[in-house]
Amino acid sequence: MMSRENLYQPILSIDLKKSLIRVHRNTLRLLGDPDYIQLLINPNAKMIAIKAGDKRDYLAHKVRKYRFETGYSYELYCKDLLQTMMTVDCGWEYGNIFRLYGQFNSKAGVIQFSMLETSPSMQQNTEWSEQTL
Known part of the structure; x- marks a missing residue:
């Protein structure tokens, strides 16, 4: 169960097993429930x-x-975006799921997530490889 503190925190899940990105509802609410979103990656800062x-x-x-x-x-x-994320050296492995907690910058209207600050991987499948993405 989520704590009250985490209830309003922006969350992004990176699922390298199913090749998908989950943007949690509270994350979109902080952005004003937009009809469109942009996902940006800064490989040098290791940020999303x-x-x-x-x-x-x-x-x-x-x-x-x-x-x-x-x-x-x-x-x-x-798949293309996930492959780009995998080129950033942050210790992620194929087949794992990562949860990232972000920080909302209301002045810039952007939520930032560090690729280095993830929760422990929730699942691991050693049979997955780069070819599955």
């Missing part, structure tokens, strides 16, 4: 950022609200 996007931006992902009817997160299947 999420900000509200725009329909005209080709990098933006449409947030499909109907997907929230069955869960508490929005799932993105982004």
